[in-house]
Amino acid sequence: MNVHFVIIFLLFIAVDFSSSLKILGVFPYCAHSHFSLGFRLMKELADRGHNVTFVSCYPQSKPIKNFREISVSEIRGPIDETKPSLVDFGKFSVWSQMNWVSALGELYTRGVLSSKGVQELWKSNEEFDVVVIEHFVNDALTYFHKRFNCPLVTLVAGPTTMFTNHMAGIPILPAFVPNILSDYDSKMNFWERLDNTYKQVLGEIFVRSVHVPSQNNILREFFPDAPDLRTFLYNSSIFLICSHTSLSDVVPLQQNIKEIGGYHVPPPKPLSEEYKIFMENATQGVILFSMGSNLKSANFEPEKKRAILKTFSRIKQKVIWKFESDLPEKPDNVFISSWLPQSDILAHPNTIGFISHGGLLGTTEAIYHGVPILGLPTFWDQKKNIEEASRKGYGLKLDFENLNEEVFAAALDELINNPKYSTTAKERSRIMHDLPMKQIDEAVFWIEYVVRHKGAAHLKPAAVTLKWYEMYLLDVLLFLLTIAAIIFYVTKTVVKLLICRKKTFVDKNKSD
Structure with missing residues (x-):
C-alpha cells in the first residue's frame, strides 16, 4: 500500500515537472503601460x-513564486528624458514621427543589451523552453531566442503596424486597412485611400531601409559574431496582438496572429478607503482623468490647466x-494623485466618463468596463484610437493643441449628458466579453501551444520567406511589363516594315 502511494506520488511529481516550462519574458520598455x-x-x-524569468524596468518589492526578475531600471532616466517631446509629436511629418519612434527604440535597445542583469543572463548557462518578447521598435532583442535556441513568441502592444507587418508576413492593404498614423476607418474615400497608400508605402520603405538596418547595427555592436538580423527576425512562431474587434474595424490576420486585446485587465480589486469614500459619495458620478504613463498632466501649459480646472469647478x-x-x-x-488604480476606478459603478490621451491600453480598459471616453490624443496611435471611439459612438475627440475652456466644457457636457456614449460603450463592452475563452487564457494557451509543437512551424505563413518585391509581385509585374514591351516593340517593328514594304511596292507600281 505504502509502495503504491510512493510510486503514485513520484509519478505525480514527474508529470508536474514535465508540464512546467522555463519561460523568458522580455518587456523592457520603461512605460508602466x-x-x-x-x-x-x-x-x-x-x-x-x-x-x-522576467526582464523589465519595474522590479517588484516582494518576491513572487516561480517568478525571477532581471531589472533594467537603469535605462529609465534616458527614456524619461524623451517624454516631454511627445507633446509636439503630432506636429512632425510622417517620416519624422517614424524616425522619432525608431530612435527611441535604438536608445532603449542599447540600454537593455548593455545592462548588467542582461549581460549576466547572456553569459549564463540558462536554458529556456520559449522566449516571449514585447516588440516595440526593439528588433535586435529577438536575438534572445537565438541565444537560448528556443521558439519565439512576439507580443505587440496594439494592432500590427509597419514595424511588425513584415515580421509576420502581413501584406499592406491600404484600400481598407488604415495606417497607424492615419485617422481613417476602413471605409475611406479616394483621397483618403491615396493618403493612406502614401503612408503605408512610406512606412514600408522606412522600416526596411532605415529601422531594421539601425537595429542590425546595434546587434553587431554588442555581438560582432551575430548573423545578420534579417536571418532570424522572421522566426516568431506566434504574434499576440493587443487589439480587439470591439475597439476597431475588422482586418485580415494570418493564422500566426492572435488577438488578445483586454487580457491585461485583471479582476477589479477593492479600492483603498480614500478612493472608496470619495467615489461612493459621488451621487452624480465620477470622471476619471489620466494622460497615461508617458505624458504628465503637471506639464500642461498654464492656459490649458486653468481651462480644465474652471470646467471641473462648474460640474456636479x-x-x-x-x-x-x-x-x-x-x-x-x-481628487489628485500621482498614481491611480485606473482599471479598478473604471470598474466602479459610479464612474461615468474617462478623459484620456487615447492610449490603447486605457481605451481597452474603458471599453472593458463600459465607460465612454473623452480623448485628448497627442502621440503615435492615440489619434487613431480616439477617432475610432468617436466614429463608433463610445467617445469624443478634442484637439489637444487648441484646447480651451469653451470647447472642453462643451465636450465634457456632451459626454456626461448624452446617454448614447454610455450606451454604446456598454454595448462594446458586451462584445469584448462575449468570447469562447478569456483573453488571458488564450494568451497562455498559445504560448504553451508553441512549446508543445516545437515552434509551431505549421502556423508560419510562406510570406515571411519572401522578399518585399516578391510579396507585392513586383518581379512578376516587371516580367509582364518587359514581355509587353518586347511584344509592343516587335509588333511596332513588324508593322513599320510592312508599311515600308507596302510603300515601296506602291511606289514601284507608280513608276511602272
Whole structure:
C-alpha cells in the first residue's frame, strides 16, 4: 500500500515537472503601460506553475513564486528624458514621427543589451523552453531566442503596424486597412485611400531601409559574431496582438496572429478607503482623468490647466485626476494623485466618463468596463484610437493643441449628458466579453501551444520567406511589363516594315 502511494506520488511529481516550462519574458520598455502587459502575462504563467524569468524596468518589492526578475531600471532616466517631446509629436511629418519612434527604440535597445542583469543572463548557462518578447521598435532583442535556441513568441502592444507587418508576413492593404498614423476607418474615400497608400508605402520603405538596418547595427555592436538580423527576425512562431474587434474595424490576420486585446485587465480589486469614500459619495458620478504613463498632466501649459480646472469647478460630478505634483488651486470636487488604480476606478459603478490621451491600453480598459471616453490624443496611435471611439459612438475627440475652456466644457457636457456614449460603450463592452475563452487564457494557451509543437512551424505563413518585391509581385509585374514591351516593340517593328514594304511596292507600281 505504502509502495503504491510512493510510486503514485513520484509519478505525480514527474508529470508536474514535465508540464512546467522555463519561460523568458522580455518587456523592457520603461512605460508602466508596457510593463503591465508583460507583468500580467508573465505573472499568470508563473501562477500556473511555469518558471518565469522576467526582464523589465519595474522590479517588484516582494518576491513572487516561480517568478525571477532581471531589472533594467537603469535605462529609465534616458527614456524619461524623451517624454516631454511627445507633446509636439503630432506636429512632425510622417517620416519624422517614424524616425522619432525608431530612435527611441535604438536608445532603449542599447540600454537593455548593455545592462548588467542582461549581460549576466547572456553569459549564463540558462536554458529556456520559449522566449516571449514585447516588440516595440526593439528588433535586435529577438536575438534572445537565438541565444537560448528556443521558439519565439512576439507580443505587440496594439494592432500590427509597419514595424511588425513584415515580421509576420502581413501584406499592406491600404484600400481598407488604415495606417497607424492615419485617422481613417476602413471605409475611406479616394483621397483618403491615396493618403493612406502614401503612408503605408512610406512606412514600408522606412522600416526596411532605415529601422531594421539601425537595429542590425546595434546587434553587431554588442555581438560582432551575430548573423545578420534579417536571418532570424522572421522566426516568431506566434504574434499576440493587443487589439480587439470591439475597439476597431475588422482586418485580415494570418493564422500566426492572435488577438488578445483586454487580457491585461485583471479582476477589479477593492479600492483603498480614500478612493472608496470619495467615489461612493459621488451621487452624480465620477470622471476619471489620466494622460497615461508617458505624458504628465503637471506639464500642461498654464492656459490649458486653468481651462480644465474652471470646467471641473462648474460640474456636479467628482473628478479623479492623475496629476503628478501639488495643485493647490484645484476645486473641492477634484481628487489628485500621482498614481491611480485606473482599471479598478473604471470598474466602479459610479464612474461615468474617462478623459484620456487615447492610449490603447486605457481605451481597452474603458471599453472593458463600459465607460465612454473623452480623448485628448497627442502621440503615435492615440489619434487613431480616439477617432475610432468617436466614429463608433463610445467617445469624443478634442484637439489637444487648441484646447480651451469653451470647447472642453462643451465636450465634457456632451459626454456626461448624452446617454448614447454610455450606451454604446456598454454595448462594446458586451462584445469584448462575449468570447469562447478569456483573453488571458488564450494568451497562455498559445504560448504553451508553441512549446508543445516545437515552434509551431505549421502556423508560419510562406510570406515571411519572401522578399518585399516578391510579396507585392513586383518581379512578376516587371516580367509582364518587359514581355509587353518586347511584344509592343516587335509588333511596332513588324508593322513599320510592312508599311515600308507596302510603300515601296506602291511606289514601284507608280513608276511602272
